[in-house]
Structures are given as C-alpha cells and as structure tokens.
Amino acid sequence: MMMSHDEQESIESLSLLNVVRSFRYWPRIFQLLWKVSAKDLICFSILNLIQGFLPALSIMATQQLINNITSTQEKILGAFLFFIAVSIFFGAVSIYQSYFESLYQAKLSNYTNVIIMEKASRLTLADFENSQVQDQLKRVQTDSGYRPFQITKQIFGIASNLISLVSMISIVMIWNWWAALLLILIPVISFFSFLRIGRQEFVIQWKRAPKSRSAWYLSYLLTRDNSFKEVKLYTLGSYFVKQYRKICEDFFAEDKLLAGKRLKYSVVYKLIDNLSSYSIIFLAVISAYRGQLPIGNVVGIFQSISQVQGRSDSIVQQVLGLCQNNLFLEQLFSFLDIDSTERERLQERSEIKEINKIEFRDVSFRYQGKQQYALKNINFTLEQGQTVAIVGHNGSGKSTLIKILLQLYAQTKGQILINDLPIQEINDVSYQKRVGAVFQDFVQYEMPVRQNIGYGNIGEVDNDQRIAEAASNAGIDTLIENLPNKLDTQLGRWFEHGHQLSGGQWQRIAIARAFMRDADVYILDEPSSFLDPEAERDVFERFHDLIKNRIGIFISHRLSSVNFADQIWVMEEGEIVEMGTHAELMARNQTYARLYRLQADAYSTNVSAV
Numbered sequence: 001m002m003m004s005h006d007e008q009e010s011i012e013s014l015s016l017l018n019v020v021r022s023f024r025y026w027p028r029i030f031q032l033l034w035k036v037s038a039k040d041l042i043c044f045s046i047l048n049l050i051q052g053f054l055p056a057l058s059i060m061a062t063q064q065l066i067n068n069i070t071s072t073q074e075k076i077l078g079a080f081l082f083f084i085a086v087s088i089f090f091g092a093v094s095i096y097q098s099y100f101e102s103l104y105q106a107k108l109s110n111y112t113n114v115i116i117m118e119k120a121s122r123l124t125l126a127d128f129e130n131s132q133v134q135d136q137l138k139r140v141q142t143d144s145g146y147r148p149f150q151i152t153k154q155i156f157g158i159a160s161n162l163i164s165l166v167s168m169i170s171i172v173m174i175w176n177w178w179a180a181l182l183l184i185l186i187p188v189i190s191f192f193s194f195l196r197i198g199r200q201e202f203v204i205q206w207k208r209a210p211k212s213r214s215a216w217y218l219s220y221l222l223t224r225d226n227s228f229k230e231v232k233l234y235t236l237g238s239y240f241v242k243q244y245r246k247i248c249e250d251f252f253a254e255d256k257l258l259a260g261k262r263l264k265y266s267v268v269y270k271l272i273d274n275l276s277s278y279s280i281i282f283l284a285v286i287s288a289y290r291g292q293l294p295i296g297n298v299v300g301i302f303q304s305i306s307q308v309q310g311r312s313d314s315i316v317q318q319v320l321g322l323c324q325n326n327l328f329l330e331q332l333f334s335f336l337d338i339d340s341t342e343r344e345r346l347q348e349r350s351e352i353k354e355i356n357k358i359e360f361r362d363v364s365f366r367y368q369g370k371q372q373y374a375l376k377n378i379n380f381t382l383e384q385g386q387t388v389a390i391v392g393h394n395g396s397g398k399s400t401l402i403k404i405l406l407q408l409y410a411q412t413k414g415q416i417l418i419n420d421l422p423i424q425e426i427n428d429v430s431y432q433k434r435v436g437a438v439f440q441d442f443v444q445y446e447m448p449v450r451q452n453i454g455y456g457n458i459g460e461v462d463n464d465q466r467i468a469e470a471a472s473n474a475g476i477d478t479l480i481e482n483l484p485n486k487l488d489t490q491l492g493r494w495f496e497h498g499h500q501l502s503g504g505q506w507q508r509i510a511i512a513r514a515f516m517r518d519a520d521v522y523i524l525d526e527p528s529s530f531l532d533p534e535a536e537r538d539v540f541e542r543f544h545d546l547i548k549n550r551i552g553i554f555i556s557h558r559l560s561s562v563n564f565a566d567q568i569w570v571m572e573e574g575e576i577v578e579m580g581t582h583a584e585l586m587a588r589n590q591t592y593a594r595l596y597r598l599q600a601d602a603y604s605t606n607v608s609a610v
C-alpha cells in the first residue's frame, strides 16, 4: 500500500504523539498487573532484578579465578568456591524466574481476555455497529494473548538489563573511563537508529486493523456452514481466496519494505558497534602486554564488552517494543473506557419490577452517520393486555421501532415513557429483563437444546419443567421428545453429535427461549421468514393466548396472520401512517386494505391456478 509523503509524515507525527501520550497509562498497567496476581508479580520482578546483577557477579568470579591461578592454594580454592556459588545461584534464579514467568504469563493473558470479553458484553448496539469500535476491538483482541505479558517482560527486562549494563560499564570504568564512555555510545546509537523503524512498524500494524478485519471476514465466509452453501453455489470460493491472498500480499509487501530498512540500519549500527568494541579490546590487549592489566581483568573486559553489546541490543529492542506496546495499551484502555460514564449513571437509575404501559411521544431516530430519519414522530400508547401487529414495506422502520423500544439505541428525539416514567430514569437492565423477544436474525446457539431455550432465563437453565413448558408453548415439545438426548441433544453442525434443525424449528426454539422469561412484553419480529403460513398462524395464536394481560407486539409481512391483533399499525418511511383494528383499516380503504387485498388476491389466484 503506497502512502503519500504528507500522509506518511502526519501519521508518523501522530504515532510519536501517541507514544508520548500513551505513557499516561502506566499507572493503569501496573494496577492491572498487580490485580492479576500480586504474589507472582513480586516474585517475578525480584528475580528479574537479581538477574540484572548476576552477569557482573559472574564476570568478577571468573576474573578472580583466573587472577588467582598463580597465587596460594587457599586463594585458588576460595575463588573456585565463589565461582561455583555464583554459577549455582545464577542457574537457580533462572529456573525460578522461568517458573514464575510462565505462571504469570498464563494468568495475565486469561485476565486480559476476560476483561475484554466483559467489556464487549457491556457495549451498546450502536457501539457494536461503529466500525471504529470494531477496529479497536479487533486490535485488542488479536493482541491480548501476548502483548500484556510482553509489556511486563519488557518493563522488567529493561530494569534488569540496565542494572547489568551499568555494572558491566563499571567494570570497564575501573580500568579506563573513556573506554567505558565508548561503550555507552553503543546503546545510544542503536536506540536512535531503530526508533524510526519501530515507529513505522507500529503505524503499519495500526493501519492494518480494517484490512485484517476484511481478511478475517473472508476466511469466516469460507469456513462457516451458513455461508458455505452460497459460496459453493455462486462459486465465490476462488474469488474470496484471491481477495484474501491480495490482502496477505499487501501485508507482505509492507513487511518486506520494513525488513529492508531494518537490514540497512542493522548493518550501519553493527559496523559502529564492532568498531568501538574492537578498539576497546585492542587497548585492553596492549595494556595486558605492557603488564598494566592482569590477565583475569582482560578476560573480564572481553566478557563485559560482549555483555554490553547484548544487553544494549536488548534494551533498545525492549524500549522500542514498549513504545509499540504502549499504543496497544492506549487502544486497550480506551476500549475498556467506552461509555463507562453511561454505565455509572445507569447504577443511579431506578429499577422497575414490571412494565404495564409504554408510551412514545413524538419519537424520532436516525442511525449514526445517516442523514435520514429511520423513525419519524412516532406516537402511541400500549397498555397491559393489548396486542399490536406492525406491518409495512421492507425498510419502513418496523425493526428499528422494536430496537428503540428495547433501548438498544438510546439516542432518540422525543419522549419514551415506561409506566409514565421517562425511560432515561429507568435502569435499562431491569427494563430489558421484563421483555421477551424473538428477533428476525435470532441466534442459533451451537449448543444443546437446554441452553438454546434456557438462555432466555439463565437462572432456570437447569429447570427441566420450566424448559418443557416453554417448549410446549412454542409447539416443539414433540420435536424435543423425538431428539436422541431430548433436552441435552447438541444442536447445529459445529460440534460432535450435533443435530441439525430446519429453519422453522430453530425459530420455534428461539420462540421457546423468549417464553422462558416471565415477561410483561413479548415481541415477535417477522417469523414468516422461516415459518410456513400455517405454522406462523399457529405461533401467533399461541402467542396471543399466552400474552393475555401482557403487551404483545408482532411484526409480519403476511397480513392474513395478524388480523387477530387488537391494533394494526402500518409503517411507511419511518412513520406510522395507519392505526386501527383489521375491520377499521379495511373500512378506511387505504394502504392496509390495499396490501391485504393484494395478498388475498395472490392467494386466490394461486389456489385457482392449482
């Protein structure tokens, strides 16, 4: 993907700004690390810091041993024992550090994944439909398994490596201060040369989120059974693979470009690095030759130089990695912060025990980023015991009205009153708990029947009698009786021993799920998509019987199925244009009557044709 010079520059400065700004998350990351496991964190960090001192200790032990070779036996023995003690201590620290590291890594990754899932479960529908939030979610989800631990390792790695570096440089400084200065140069040059690359790397990763999402979606379409049929029929497979490959190739081209730049910087850096270290080695050899430096110290200096090179490389990589990971942290925390104020307010709202009246006063609504209103000046009152059927053309706003009623979108104009209270004063959760709904795009859980129905009232998922009642109300008791493991039959095709149902049977399962709730409002959005006319009529009649003294809302395109409703509302372009009983609307002889006759004529023509 080619970027213009200006674009590249603005992105880079943005990324640099992000690097600086993201340091404000440091207190939060430590809080998070502490929450995961304070004990493991303490052990892990102490061992890490000890490790920082060990290389210098080990060099000193070697130095001592070599320098004492020509002295007394006791001195040799003492130096040897010291050497062994340092080695054993070194080994033990490494083993325990890996142990705590692996434990902490697993805990941290689980913890982060869980908090992301918890947050995702609390998002609003509007957030979910926002592509920025989706990108953010994708970024944090993809990386949450490894980045938080990487950050922890980097933080402690930098601390430990700095201790090693300072102690190593001190060993050299005891001999020659300006050789030590030359050694300090190595990490500094390395840092600046790689900073640029690190930043570019992150910017590229950052910009990849939308494309990665497209790639993920393509692979999803290719591997899921519900899309597989169409993919096969329309021979979309190779087209999708081609698109997928194109995205991978674009990513590879960017990676290659970066790898090339990294190579260039590495060559220059290594050249400077080697020149400085060879000069110091040369000086040490000369000093030893002149008898100014014991041979053990020369070995110590050699080891220190190679350690400084290794440690400074690590520090540079860790600091750059941290800059990139800080931006991940920014993403993570801003994702976790979405709408948190909204939720805090929610705690203060009053809970309701039942819904006995719903009133819309001049309610209008438009979707995020859209100019046109999906709902315009909606007015109605629904009370306990009333059933209403909503009809209208595709896109007229029926499902939107339901979503507003369920408070899945909260940004509406006008007033919504529940039991005469403004909806803003009511706790959403307590309100939604009193509603049972079957959506047009209901979920087919690839799980046993018990869960598929029981999820309507999670507290009752093990209550066989309650589930059986809900199933019977939805007219699927015989269906479940005939399944191999009754309520515990796995449904769908994704998992072993899955039993696949027909579309209509799945829909009735979803209806049973809604019946699991002892709700005050029941909503059925367009069952005609899966049910045959007889089944739909049956479902509506059962619904009608069951919701006596409650509020029932049905949406359907089959007008013959809904004429029993107390009220019928006709929607057109976001407005309710007609309201009344079947008889009243037929007498009005407007849209409803026209549509009804049209459908009746179609049926009678079909019947006469048969």
Ligand SMILES: Nc1ncnc2c1ncn2[C@@H]1O[C@H](COP(=O)(O)OP(=O)(O)OP(=O)(O)O)[C@@H](O)[C@H]1O
Residues within 6 Å of the ligand: 129, 367, 368, 370, 374, 392, 393, 394, 395, 396, 397, 398, 399, 400, 401, 440
């Ligand atoms: N999530 C969304 N984001 C943006 N616009 C939307 C969204 N959902 C629906 N719309 C738009 O809102 C309008 C009303 O859609 P809605 O789904 O409410 O219609 P409907 O009457 O239920 O249609 P159908 O009979 O086809 O189910 C349409 O113009 C649609 O494009």
